[in-house]
Amino acid sequence: MTRPADTEAARPAPHLRIVGDDDPHAPWPDEPDPWSDPWAPPTPAPKTAPTAPPQAPPRPRTTWTAAELMATTFPEPKWAVPGFFAEGVSLLAGPPKVGKSWLSLGLGLDVAAGRPAFGTVPVTAGPVLYLALEDTGRRLQNRMTKLLDGRPAPAELTLETECPPMPQGGAQLLANWLIANPTARLVVIDVFAKVRGTSAPGASAYDADYAAIGHIKAIADHFAVAVILVHHVRKMASDDFLAEVSGTNGLAGAADATLVLKRARGKADGVLHITGRDVDEAEHALAFQPDTGSWLLLNGPASDHTIGDTRATILSHVRANPGARPKDIATATGLDIDLARRTCSRMAEAGQLHRDATGSYTAAISPDTLPIP
Incomplete structure (x- = not known):
């Protein structure tokens, strides 16, 4: 048989059971593959008995009593x-x-x-x-x-x-x-x-x-x-x-x-x-x-990589040395003292550092400092 031109008009409409219209958790029965090629040559008969087709997993349980729920051991998410x-x-x-x-x-x-x-x-x-x-x-x-x-x-x-x-x-x-x-x-x-x-x-x-x-x-x-x-x-x-x-x-x-x-x-x-x-x-x-x-x-933390080099240098030092002052930071990192002082002040205003009453700085705590589970 000659295969017609591969156009939308030439393709047969797939006949599908639409999953989830009535019950989104209903099982998916075995059905003919709607994407198979209707003009392909027929598949030869198998020489051995066919194996059972794979099956969908059972529907997850959705109802418990309170006691049953507390007694159930659930697997960790995949x-x-x-x-x-x-x-x-x-x-x-x-x-x-x-x-x-x-x-x-x-x-x-x-x-x-x-x-x-x-x-x-x-x-x-x-x-x-x-x-x-x-x-x-x-x-x-x-x-x-x-x-x-x-x-x-x-x-x-x-x-x-x-x-x-x-x-x-x-x-x-x-x-x-x-x-x-x-x-x-x-x-x-x-x-x-x-x-x-x-x-x-x-x-x-x-x-x-x-x-x-x-x-x-x-x-x-x-x-x-x-x-x-x-x-x-x-x-x-x-x-x-x-x-x-x-x-x-x-x-x-x-x-x-x-x-x-x-x-x-x-x-x-x-x-x-x-x-x-x-x-x-x-x-x-x-x-x-x-x-x-x-x-x-x-x-x-993401904040270490999304700020300029000067801020990253200061933040890294303050994390390792909580309570550092701008003078200490400048001495340890080689930054100009005035630059260290101005940048620390701006970082405190931006929420990247915390400044106490004595003028010492610590790193602010944010969600992105949490480790990856």
């Missing part, structure tokens, strides 16, 4: 990247061209290969699905060539450049892949807008945003897998990084974690702001490596 991305839905937002796709593809490669994420964070290797919905195979190949830097491509990474909206078959595609890969560690959807689908008639913007995340969260929770949704931020900046996420509060409210990648000044190229249900609120300084396209985690 981390795709410890301290950053746990099982459930994580919203990764940032401005255009900040490097979100480089970051997310790099994470996919690292987790699939079992290499340290961000250069230093140990991970457990496992299958990864990367939906690169704004890219082509050629562009992905070019990026991977740079990111791999001569290393072999991991066989556990699956890349897909097409996926229908979640309510129109995307959820089934995602569930089918997770059923076939029961040890999956990570799913990346780049970008979220490509799969969110249309809003229900009459739904408020908040309800529509919450439902769009909830559709994917039901699958992430059912399979206990980490799902990263790459998203955009508003044009207008805000002191609260959650307020910068494009859309209503329904997006961050439905997600298990929200991460915002911002450009930074100083030694860091970006700061990753994190908050979530299973992850501590934190800020991590990252450096972009243009030769390999990789994002590397910088040691220490």
